[in-house]
Amino acid sequence: MEHPLAPGEKLDLTLVFSLDAEDGFAIAECLELPGCMSQGRTEAEAKANVMGAIEACISVMLEDAIKSAGAGREAGLVEGARHRVSLVIPHLVDSRG
Numbered sequence: 001m002e003h004p005l006a007p008g009e010k011l012d013l014t015l016v017f018s019l020d021a022e023d024g025f026a027i028a029e030c031l032e033l034p035g036c037m038s039q040g041r042t043e044a045e046a047k048a049n050v051m052g053a054i055e056a057c058i059s060v061m062l063e064d065a066i067k068s069a070g071a072g073r074e075a076g077l078v079e080g081a082r083h084r085v086s087l088v089i090p091h092l093v094d095s096r097g
Helices: 043-070
Strands: 015-019 026-030 037-040
Touching (some): 015 043, 026 043
Antiparallel strands (some): 026 037
């Protein structure tokens, strides 16, 4: 069962760290976002770098979702129109057990 995030609720993601035997760099990978990884000279640097990669991955996912939702529709401007939209982000990892 999917649980949408409530306003202000945090999204828990799993980071896995490994060491590149060739150059000694720490590698950080986000398990919930396949292919989302980064590296750094230290584990702390790899973590900071992968946080930026996570932000970029989620941003691209949202852009793609917005574009595909509007695909095939002509954008028309309606003078004075107002719209309310809701964004529901599914839990990638349910921290509630």
